[in-house]
Amino acid sequence: MTQHDTKTRNGLNLDQMGQTIEALKNDPSLARFQFRARNQWVNGGENRSSIQGFYGAGAEDESRAAPFVFTNGEPPVLLGNNEGANPVEFLLHALAGCVTTTTVLHAAARGIRIRSLSTELVGNIDVQGLLALDDSVPVGYESITIRMHIEADAPDEEIDDLITFAEGHSPVCNTVCKPVPVTIERVAAEKAAA
């Protein structure tokens, strides 16, 4: 093994990974993260999020010089102009990325080198729920299927076990497949503007 091989696996720095795990074992409070987004309605089905700061590892993160900005839109058949992907599509992107990163991370921890990994996601939804046309129809996705193509330096059964483990430890996957409380708080308008 070259020095490079011993220091990174699947693009992850193994020394940093080990130090992070040790730090969290010594002080589990460092594992508490708070992520944030700000969103501004533009018009119709178009709105825009700005994502920059978060809290984690015991401190406010300051690694991002500028915010990430993403635009939600809707296709014409859903009354929009394709200003961006729509929110339920962005959810698929989040889910794909989380399952992938979780797989890559735990592969690295297990000593498995991943050569390639890609996914295809399909989510089924009935918009009678959104439109309040039929209360018996689920409002959210009915189901989401992820087809994963993976090539890795491990026997098939170890790869299968890795995927099952990743499914159980992916934050977005678990936010979707388990109920997570969402609260909407209306903020009173500024007194001055009232």
Next chain:
Amino acid sequence: MTQHDTKTRNGLNLDQMGQTIEALKNDPSLARFQFRARNQWVNGGENRSSIQGFYGAGAEDESRAAPFVFTNGEPPVLLGNNEGANPVEFLLHALAGCVTTTTVLHAAARGIRIRSLSTELVGNIDVQGLLALDDSVPVGYESITIRMHIEADAPDEEIDDLITFAEGHSPVCNTVCKPVPVTIERVAAEKAAA
């Protein structure tokens, strides 16, 4: 009211909205949509999604000449280089957009003109779940709070009722707050490549 006022509300075409609702009432099968994403791992915590086609309103959509492309990344504290927002942040973007669009849509249906709408989202998560350091810690978000600033031409109680209704009819909000089954299917490598 000018002609313009009668045709659009909150940026939505009211004629098209009415026609869509009528069409779905006459043939509920048109309400079935299938959204899709393809994602390719790049390295470490970086991966990229491509989103273009979907099925809905009884046909394969062809309105997008090119795919939307989004990059997931991770900040340095999570072993990345800020290649993009991370998956749990993209989930907040999806949730913000969906609650906003659902609010705007049902406001239009109720005859409420929205003058401005913005949200701030905060999601709390303990990465001991992701890292499999403590099985008693939830893997997904523990909770998500949405603070909504809204100015609209309606009495306060009607706006409050609109927000509650939107929360109950937002597809992403319901995908998060209710359990949605996610299935990962491993695709066998091509025989030729084996």
